[in-house]
Amino acid sequence: EDQVTQSPEALRLQEGESSSLNCSYTVSGLRGLFWYRQDPGKGPEFLFTLYSAGEEKEKERLKATLTKKESFLHITAPKPEDSATYLCACFFNDYKLSFGAGTTVTVRA
C-alpha cells in the first residue's frame, strides 16, 4: 500500500536555527511530491511540487529536495512566522493526493 511518513512529528527551533524535515514514501508509481503549509484552524496552503529525483525548489527560507525514496524540507534561519504544520503529500495516480501526518514546527524568538 502506498504510504507517506513524515518525521519528526514536532520540531521546536530557536529563531535562526536551521533544520530539516523528512518525508519518506513507498509508492508503486509516484507522479509528484507536494509540500503544503497549514496554520492552525486553516486549510493547507500549497508550497512546492517536485517531480523527479534531484529536483530542488526554493521559496524564501524554505528549500525542498527529492530523492527516489524521500524528500526534505530545509528551513534556513527560521523566523517565528515560519511556525506551522508542514504536510508532505504524494500524487500516486491521476487524482488522489495522499498526505503524511505532518511535522509541527514551532520557532521561538
Place this chain on the structure above:
Amino acid sequence: DTGVSQDPRHKITKRGQNVTFRCDPISEHNRLYWYRQTLGQGPEFLTYFQNEAQLEKSRLLSDRFSAERPKGSFSTLEIQRTEQGDSAMYLCASSPREGRDTGELFFGEGSRLTVL
C-alpha cells in the same frame, strides 16, 4: 475573494442528526475534492469530482456519507445519522489543471464538525 469557500465553518450537532456542508470552488476549476482531517493527522481523501461526475469514493466514506456536485459548480457533503467518530475538519479543495499539475490543490478554510 476568489478562493475556495466552505460553509458553515463550524457545526455542532447531536449524535444521530444529519448535517450538510457546502463548498464553492474557485470559478472554472473542474476538479473538486473532499478531505477529512482529525487532530494530529494529515488530510484523508474522501471523494473526488471531475465536473459533475463523482469519479472516486474512499472506503472511508460509509453509506451515511453522500456528496454531490450538481452542474459541476458547488458541491455538498451530507452526513446522515452522525456519530461521534465523525467529528473532524472537513476540507474541500479544487484544482484547475489536467495532468501532473493537478496535485496543486487550493483548499478552503474547512468546516469543523463536532458531534456531541
